Amino acid sequence: MSEVFPEIVWTAAVLRGVSARARAELQLVGQLRAVSKGGAVFRAGDAADAIYIVAEGAVDVSAPRTGSLSGALVKHALPGEAFGEEATLDVGSTRRWEALAVTPSVVVAIPVLMLRRALARAGGGVGGVAARIERTLRRAATADLLAAAPVTAGLARRDLELLVDAAVHVDLARGAALFKRGDASRNVYVVADGLVEARGGDALAYFARGDVIAATPLNAPYESSAVASGPSRVLALRSDAVADVVTRDPAFADRIAASAIDAAERHGRATTRASFDGTENVFHDLYRLKVARSLLVIDQNACVRCGHCAWSCADAHDDGLARLVRRGERIVTTVAIAREREREPREMTWLLPKSCQHCESPACMTDCPTGAITRDPGGDVRIREDICIGCGNCAKGCPWDNIQMAPRPEPAAVPARKNATADGAKALSSDVAVKCDLCHDSGHDSGHDSGHGPACVSACPTEAIVRVAPLRAFPEVRAALPAEANLAGVEQVLPARTSATPWVLGAGAIALAIAAKTHALGATPTMASGLAVGALTAALFAYVVVKRRSRWRVRPFFLAHLALGVLAMGAALAHAGLRAPTNVAGALNVAFWATSIVGVFGALAYRLVPSRLTRIETLGALPEDLAPRARDLDEQMYARLSGRSDVVKALFTRILLPYLRSPLAPLVSLASGATQAADVRGLEAAVSRATEGRASARLAGTGELLRLVVARRAIALERPLQHVLRAWLPLHVVLTVVVVALLLAHVAFEIALRWR
Amino acid sequence: MAVTPARARVSPRAVATSDLTRVGDASRAVAVAAIVLAVGLGVSAASERGRGELAAPGPLARPHALANVACTSCHVGEVTQVDTSTKGVAVTCAACHDARAHASTRTAHRALAAAGKLSCATCHGAHGGAQGVTFAGAADGAFVRWGNGAERAGSMSARPSAATVPLVPVVACASCHDMGNARDPAAACPIGADASGAHAVSGCFDEHRRVDAVARATTTHDVCAAQHSPARFVAWDAARAAVAQSSWVSSAPSTSAQLRAFGPALLAILAGGAALVLAPRRRRAAALSPLVAPPAVVPPARVLLPQINATTCVGCYACVDACPFDVLEVRAFVAEVVRPTECCGVVSCAQVCPNGSLRITEGEPVATRPRLDASLESLDAKGVFVAGDLSGLPLIKNAIRQGARAVEAIAAGLSESARTKRAADFARVDLVIVGAGPAGISAALAAEARGLSYVVFEQGTVAASIKSFPRQKLVFDQPIDLPLEGELWLRESTKEDLLAQWSRIVRARNLRILEHHRVDAIDRDAASLLTVRAVAATGEPVTVTAARLVLAIGKRGSPRMLDADVTIAPDASNVVSYALADARSYEGKRVLVVGLGDVAMEAAIALARQPGAEVTVSYRGPEFARGKARNIAEMRALEAKGALRILWESVPTSIAAGRVTLSIAPPSGGPRESITIANDAVFVLIGGVPSWDLVARAGVRLASEGMPVASREENRPAVRRT
Missing domain, CATH: 3.50.50.60 (FAD/NAD(P)-binding domain)
Incomplete structure (x- = not known):
């Protein structure tokens, strides 16, 4: 908990007159920081979440030496004075200035969101700070933005001033409309922050920071609607002011028009395939990809659905709860992969599981009433459990359900409701919000440099799960948001997956050689071969321990397990052949081959099933989700069927029901690797054959029905595939335990025999 | 295209997915099977322990066992596989038994032996396979039939002197001889009751040379002398007699015996394993379920209203999201009561407040509340129960609990003799339920579960009131616990979802619901039975006599019609x-x-x-x-x-x-x-015309005496949450 703030802090103009309760709250979330002489309190580019008050020493705030502003001193803050107030303007944005301590100093950092609440509740309104500072800061920010935006950058200083004066800030919530199609255009908009999406008509485009949204020509009604994809801030420039500028600088109008076309083109260029089967292109939720700093994605063609990611996550946390749930939407992107530079970028199907993506501007943080959600200097979003009151606001606020409410690990008995007054910390509720902490809190070696990653990433046996920064990793996102991508940094190249094939084939060759040399089946067991099998078996068994307890990446161990397994089979052939006398040795041999066969089955399933499953799946689903989804689809299907014409009903019973119920056809489409889209086309063809092209009017809208039918049948296929991937593992584990037990007995008896 | 979901009203809770519980239903079965398999393997391994050598492929023949023949007598060094060729015989069997003395009398067999294709072990299995008879030489003619690690005692009238006669299983001959062909010389050899079966033994004891002649000349051992006496022929005859009266002996237990021995142990392990697999799952599931107080059943007597302590409220929206009627709003980061008249008195806001800033205060007594006891029976009209919205307690989940509660009370109050059998014509039933909304259907399900005869009258269609809910999403913070159906978990679902579930349940349970039947009269006879008359949409009246009545008609009433002059x-x-x-x-x-x-x-x-x-x-x-x-x-x-x-x-x-x-x-x-x-x-x-007159006709009085309830304007549509 923070130390008590020096009294001088409360004399700062910003904090003057805050109530005792607000003081207690700010004390709780605020931080006392000592800065050495010349040390930075913040630098340009840092997240602007807090306002600072000097307790001791002095701090200089200055603009960076590069750029339009030439290193000018902005402020010299002495004890009792505040700096960094620009954060109050735009929470979630980044600093443009830097603050350096002139002498060894102590500063107090107060999260702006909490300050806002405290001041608003005190009755004074935000006015105290915001109104005063906002006027100047907003104007500065507006000027900066317009000076930097490509469209307005070339304007004369006087024109720019005119536009700055004419600019009004518009804040939009996620999903809020800026304007609707057909609305009369009164403004030209420049996006200051967030993401605005144009919908309707043919042109579909996304507008990010610095982009211009305008009707063409300027006064015509809008041809599309504009909706905020996420919380956004837009500068509205009055049309008359813009028209005024245009009369002096006709090129300005051309630049505005060009900007709109450019946005549409960017979109067109970056669109990849999107199919109805639940796999979407990046535009399905571009905002999510824009704000995600550390997005967890799972390569669906490599993921064996073992769930070790979630399992290891639960293990990494004391409460035994997973912060990662393998449910979610899927997207298709291309990615660059290390060691594959010369090839075409590979197209990948990713699952976006439910796991915190550590947003650039976290909705959960703005919603938190106690300031329990913070960002660390690296930008990772954290929840302080000691301040969390379990209200669930963040969990409700996260658009992607990445925060969950869970029982507080050590429940503070009944919520201490009486003394909830000023001392918020004592009023611990029975619930607490949990989310991915990138394993920082669990002591898991997840440092970004360690190379092991958080528990989920290191636990993946197939290296299918990675944390990416979409703006750096996905070319489509980079193309759609070039300005943002430039800010985000260099392109992220994903590490190549170590292939299992050479390991397994190599081990297989050695195993065959051993078995052939000893012409295995008839050989008599020797001590040497026995020791070899025993040692290999022990090594194979050790994998269980390693993969559950290891902090290193599991993949190398997994590959070793595969190779050693193949070797062990060869050695076992050399030692005992396929004999099974009725004794311990015989039982051991039977159990060994049983577990080996199950293991080989599992390896083959891991190799062959995921890509097939990916083709027929609609969403990332856990096995237990399939039954409810099947029921849901059934209901949708019949709801869509009710009230339709007899032709549709006849088609349903004659074509669609047989398709649904056919026991063999799913296997055929599995073998052929057909996608759901292909199946739908097949059904459409069957329908048009049956109707011979007539009755098309009455068949209108059956497309959705066909999709439902295909999706429904896919579930029937998904279920056995999921089981194939899952069910062998417990069998393998149990049989392996049996093998180890029998092996110990076998060794003990052999020793006893020899001793006698 | 982009998703723009409305802000959720229920915060998602951490769930234990199958990724954490690890073993799904199918794989749990597989795991149990694997445990059983493991146990089986273990048992097979353990059953070999203690019987001589662990690695032995079977027990030794009785004479060898008695003579304490050690493994190393036959198995030398690393060689675990005994060389049974002729050369091997010299090493192994010939160490004790004179090879020359045991030469075959049959030319063909001798030739085979010389070629190394026939050895001692071909006929006399070293382990397990050997059978024989040993005569004690006692006065009572006692003998032991042995084989495969087991032995069986017997006796006969003949009294041969002490001798052992090995019996060669015919199986050993079958590789060369066609035992079924009468012209084959060996076909005559099988003797005993089992002569044609798999356990036949050969009675041709003259395989080796005339022992009496050889033995006396060559042997120095006592054992050999005893075996190769002139009485050998007597022993052979006795052996034939012994074979005739005894059967094949083996220690291998039958499958059923094995099952009897290991069955209980297997079952115990199976049950233990299953419990082990299931137990942690249940614990975890319990830990994850939210702490929410059970919903109320009896409506509050006074108007309730939340009161917010502005100095402690943190403005977290928990109460705002919990309120089904949008009574609360957050302004300047503090919750405020903005629509006090809409407050329904369900105190979920107070339950979710994280720091107790929101308290419920009591106001005026509720006037339009039927006078009910704890089991929802009217205090003024015995036998009439009120459930659902009409009772004064809103929300679907409460209606469902109330419907079930009322029928439970009815079932407890109706003795077996007072109940009526179910009949097709509905003329006389245990209870009539008016209204097929959440409360009515819950009551019908409870009646179905308790075996009461009932009929439901519904003026419109099933759950018509749900169809008219104005809110798109219904919020359920707990599973709905339906009678018979069990828990129904909908969380945030649309009313269409709920309706679909509802229709499915009504269809699947085949509930006795008469749709489009409007109840227009309720009378009470001398025996305090209730006569309910309903009119179908066709105008045809239906009259039912019932012991009990459940009014679950809600407050929505019937839709208001167009004026008559249209x-x-x-x-x-x-x-x-x-x-x-x-x-x-x-x-x-x-x-x-x-x-x-x-x-x-x-x-x-x-x-x-x-x-x-x-x-x-x-x-x-x-x-x-x-x-x-x-x-x-x-x-x-x-x-x-x-x-x-x-x-x-x-x-x-x-x-x-x-x-x-x-x-x-x-x-x-x-x-x-x-x-x-x-x-x-x-x-x-x-809007609708509430059916207060029907309530009045049933004899139910309201808490406020003399209020002109029939004329009360009540066309605010029901907005509900669970």
């Missing part, structure tokens, strides 16, 4: 409807919506969104009078876009197929004029 042409009777079931079927139609309440507005909005639909709204007032701000804004936007048209201050006067005539006050003022518009369907959504 003329409806005979061919247009099916044009007018009082509820909108599915807007999609009105694609491209011209529709008139009468009314401008929330229900009417939402119907109009839904209809206006159908492609090609032409929607006109008729309202008697000059402007929006009530309703949710969101709906009004949406209506204005749609009107501005031209997607629908509102005729202010208008009333329909006549309806015919294809057209409707309305009387309207022109915006410019002046006398009302009459206009006619083309039209395909008319929706009359002008």
Whole structure:
């Protein structure tokens, strides 16, 4: 908990007159920081979440030496004075200035969101700070933005001033409309922050920071609607002011028009395939990809659905709860992969599981009433459990359900409701919000440099799960948001997956050689071969321990397990052949081959099933989700069927029901690797054959029905595939335990025999 | 394309997925099977322990066992496989048994032996396979038939001297000889009861040379001397007799015996394993379920209202999201009661407040509350129960609990003798349920579960009230616990989801619900039986006598009809409807919506969104009078876009197929004029008339005596949450 703030802090103009309760709250979330002489309190580019008050020493705030502003001193803050107030303007944005301590100093950092609440509740309104500072800061920010935006950058200083004066800030919530199609255009908009999406008509485009949204020509009604994809801030420039500028600088109008076309083109260029089967292109939720700093994605063609990611996550946390749930939407992107530079970028199907993506501007943080959600200097979003009151606001606020409410690990008995007054910390509720902490809190070696990653990433046996920064990793996102991508940094190249094939084939060759040399089946067991099998078996068994307890990446161990397994089979052939006398040795041999066969089955399933499953799946689903989804689809299907014409009903019973119920056809489409889209086309063809092209009017809208039918049948296929991937593992584990037990007995008896 | 979900009203809770519980249902079965398999393997391994050598392929023959023949006598060094070729015989068997003395008398066998294709072990299995008879030489003719590690005692009248006769299983001969062919010399050898079976033994004991002659000359061993005495022929005869009266001996237990021995142990392990697999799962599931107080059953007696301590409220929205009626709002980061009149008295807001800033205060006594006891029976009319909205406690989950609670009380109060058998004609039943909403269906399910005979009357269709819920999403913070069906978990679902579940349950359980039957009279006879008369839509009356009555009619009442003076042409009777079931079927139609309440507005909005639909709204007032701000804004936007048209201050006067005539006050003022518009369907959504008179007729009195309840205006549509 923070130390008590020096009294001088409360004399700062910003904090003057805050109530005792607000003081207690700010004390709780605020931080006392000592800065050495010349040390930075913040630098340009840092997240602007807090306002600072000097307790001791002095701090200089200055603009960076590069750029339009030439290193000018902005402020010299002495004890009792505040700096960094620009954060109050735009929470979630980044600093443009830097603050350096002139002498060894102590500063107090107060999260702006909490300050806002405290001041608003005190009755004074935000006015105290915001109104005063906002006027100047907003104007500065507006000027900066317009000076930097490509469209307005070339304007004369006087024109720019005119536009700055004419600019009004518009804040939009996620999903809020800026304007609707057909609305009369009164403004030209420049996006200051967030993401605005144009919908309707043919042109579909996304507008990010610095982009211009305008009707063409300027006064015509809008041809599309504009909706905020996420919380956004837009500068509205009055049309008359813009028209005024245009009369002096006709090129300005051309630049505005060009900007709109450019946005549409960017979109067109970056669109990849999107199919109805639940796999979407990046535009399905571009905002999510824009704000995600550390997005967890799972390569669906490599993921064996073992769930070790979630399992290891639960293990990494004391409460035994997973912060990662393998449910979610899927997207298709291309990615660059290390060691594959010369090839075409590979197209990948990713699952976006439910796991915190550590947003650039976290909705959960703005919603938190106690300031329990913070960002660390690296930008990772954290929840302080000691301040969390379990209200669930963040969990409700996260658009992607990445925060969950869970029982507080050590429940503070009944919520201490009486003394909830000023001392918020004592009023611990029975619930607490949990989310991915990138394993920082669990002591898991997840440092970004360690190379092991958080528990989920290191636990993946197939290296299918990675944390990416979409703006750096996905070319489509980079193309759609070039300005943002430039800010985000260099392109992220994903590490190549170590292939299992050479390991397994190599081990297989050695195993065959051993078995052939000893012409295995008839050989008599020797001590040497026995020791070899025993040692290999022990090594194979050790994998269980390693993969559950290891902090290193599991993949190398997994590959070793595969190779050693193949070797062990060869050695076992050399030692005992396929004999099974009725004794311990015989039982051991039977159990060994049983577990080996199950293991080989599992390896083959891991190799062959995921890509097939990916083709027929609609969403990332856990096995237990399939039954409810099947029921849901059934209901949708019949709801869509009710009230339709007899032709549709006849088609349903004659074509669609047989398709649904056919026991063999799913296997055929599995073998052929057909996608759901292909199946739908097949059904459409069957329908048009049956109707011979007539009755098309009455068949209108059956497309959705066909999709439902295909999706429904896919579930029937998904279920056995999921089981194939899952069910062998417990069998393998149990049989392996049996093998180890029998092996110990076998060794003990052999020793006893020899001793006698 | 992009998803723009409304902010959730229920915070997602951490769940234990199968990734954490690890073993799914199918794989759990597999795991149990694997455990059983493991146990089986273990047992097979363990069963070999203690019987001589662990690695032995079977027990030694009795004479060898008695003579304490060690493994190393035959198995030397690393060689575990005994060389049984002729060469090997010299090493192994010949160490004790003279090879020359045991030469075969048969030329063919001798030739085979010389070629190394026939050895001692071919006929006399070293382990397991050997059979034989040993005579004790005692006076009572006792003998031991042995084989395969087991032995069986017997006795006979003959008394041979002490001797052992090995019996060669015919199986050993079968590789060369055709035992079924009578011309084969060996076919005559099998003896005993088992002569033709797999356990036949050979009676041709003359395989080796005439022992009496050889033995005396060569042997020095006592054992050999005893075996190779002149009485050997007597022993052979006795052996044949012994074989005739005894059968094959083996220590291998039968499968059933094995099962008897290991069955209980296997079962115990199986049960233990299953418990082990299931137990942690249950623990974890319990830990994850939210801490929510069980919902109330008895309605509150006083008006309840939340009160917020502004100095401690942190403005977290928990109460705002929990309130089903939008009573609360957060302003300047502090929650405020903004619509006190809408408060329903369900205290979920207080339950979710994280720091106790929100408390519930009690106000005036509730007037329109039927006087009920704890089991929801009317205090004034015995045998009449009230459940659902009508009782004064809103929300679906409460209605469901109340329906079940009332029927439980009825079942407890009706003795077996007072119950009636179920019959097809409904003339006499245990209970009549009026209304097939959540409370009515729950009551019917409970009656079904308790074996009561019942019938449900519903004036409209099943769960008609749910169809008219104005809110898109219903919020359930707990599973709905339905009788018979068990827990139904919907969380945030649309009313269509709930309706689909509802219809499925009614269909699957085959509940006795009479739809389109309106109850119009309730009488009580001398035996305090209730006679309920309902009228079908066709006008046909149905009369039922019942011991108990459950009123689950809700507060919505019956839809208010068009005024009687509106003329409806005979061919247009099916044009007018009082509820909108599915807007999609009105694609491209011209529709008139009468009314401008929330229900009417939402119907109009839904209809206006159908492609090609032409929607006109008729309202008697000059402007929006009530309703949710969101709906009004949406209506204005749609009107501005031209997607629908509102005729202010208008009333329909006549309806015919294809057209409707309305009387309207022109915006410019002046006398009302009459206009006619083309039209395909008319929706009359002008609220409902509550059925207080039915309640009064059942004898139920309200908490407020003498209130003119029958005339009470109650057409606020039910907005609910669970």
